[in-house]
Amino acid sequence: MKLNKTRFCPSPTGLLHLGNLRTSLFSFLIAKKTNGSFLLRIEDTDLERSKKEFSDAICADLKWVGLEWDEGPEVGGEEKSYYQSQRLELYQEFYEKLLDQDLIYPCFTSEEELKIIRRNQIAAGQPPRYTGVWSQASKEEVQEELDKGNKPVYRFRIPKKTTISFMDLVKGEQSFSTDDLDDFIVRKKDSTPTFMFANAIDDSLMGVDLVLRGDDHLSNTPRQIALLESLDLSLPHYAHVSLFTGSDGAPLSKRNGSLSISDLKEMGYLPIAVLNYLSRVGHTINDNDLKTQKELADSFETKNISSSPSKFDLDQLLFWQKKAVDNLTIDECASWLSGNLDDLPPTVQERGFIELIKENINFPNEAKEYVDNLFVSALSADEENLKIIQSAGQEFFILALEVVNAGLSDWKQTCKDIEARTGKKGKELFMPLRVAITGQTRGPELDKVIELIGLERVLERLQEASQI
């Protein structure tokens, strides 16, 4: 299929999370794969909840993971604006057209009345449906309300007794009876458009030919199709991807461990790790190689999008993070770690240090911990360390100190000497030394660590250990 434009159109009522991001990533990858363009549109028609700070944050997050849009806010394009709040005049012409053809009508039933009607319908076991009293109202009745200063909403006259069908690229052939649909609102009382209207109209006006979105929109699709058809506007292809849920199966939220993109950024996740993870949940890629954005696009297949929902799994994200860190060059690693290496003594080469610890870290703060333990802090006597040091005994460290004092040329030889002096061997010998010298039970190879931190620090630490 030849596509030339996909889109992502968030409403700026909150921060981007992994669910949104995955949907936008799919759209982005399809655009890149097909040499099409990727459009970003901000759907800020809900004046109450939309905030500029959110749309700015969303843009920043998208850029951080590398989803640069070809058309939209900041970069521009053929449209007057990519913020719907600035496109209101544009919608006017369509309202007029619809009104002329009697395809929409004003409705003066208040929200309160609607609520009561709905409640009664549900209580009576009936489908909660707009009863349509205003759909047959006369000009006079309408005028009467207008004269009273009442503002109407406008409802779309859904055609009755027809079937609306479309081919969904993920879910397959879909078919809905319009009898199950009621006359939905296209324009609110404050004259702003509803999502159902603006979203569909804009996709068509902007030449979007693939609408890939969450499957929470699947049953909205027939309404949007009916609207577009009544206006003789072009229909896009549709692809509805299933939800990306929290680990408990509920929609992503703070409560089930959902992280915002800025959380991830702050924690030191690498964009490429996030991208590789997200490309493989709800979509199959045959291998487990860490791929570049371009490679991900090449591997993307709409037919490989899963139609069932998937759960967020931190372990799997972590797996890609490890791979991504491994894949970093020393220079890339340095800039990733910047700010965490500030306490490194001037005598220590940053690159050398990075090379030493790179395999042992997944996040920048772990590098900071190494700096701290190796160069800055006194020996941390947490429970685990204390146990190891105490079971080795004071005598052990005094003897070790003597050996090291006698000259440290080769760590392996030194170990042998300590072994001879103390009678300890294997783990008994090695762990206490590691803990004393590095302050941790784990970490890079000891001889390399010692090479980097120097004799003085080793002595200092053994001294400390001997006094515990």
Next chain:
RNA sequence: GGCCCGUUCGUCUAGUGGUUAGGACAUCUGGUUUUCAUCCAGGCAACAGGAGUUCGAUUCUCCUACGGGCUACCA
């Protein structure tokens, strides 16, 4: 209530009218690493349930259960 979507190891998933139902993550065991990580070898672990169609259903159909969505002057 109506309409719609979904259900394969704990998780992400592959797969087929006849397979020992495959892989990855996690986990466990062993080896390498005098630690950890890495790496290597191996283990545990799944077709939601019930009917039907069929010589044979995880695969096709229907029902049920469970999860989710829409049914908003939210998107």
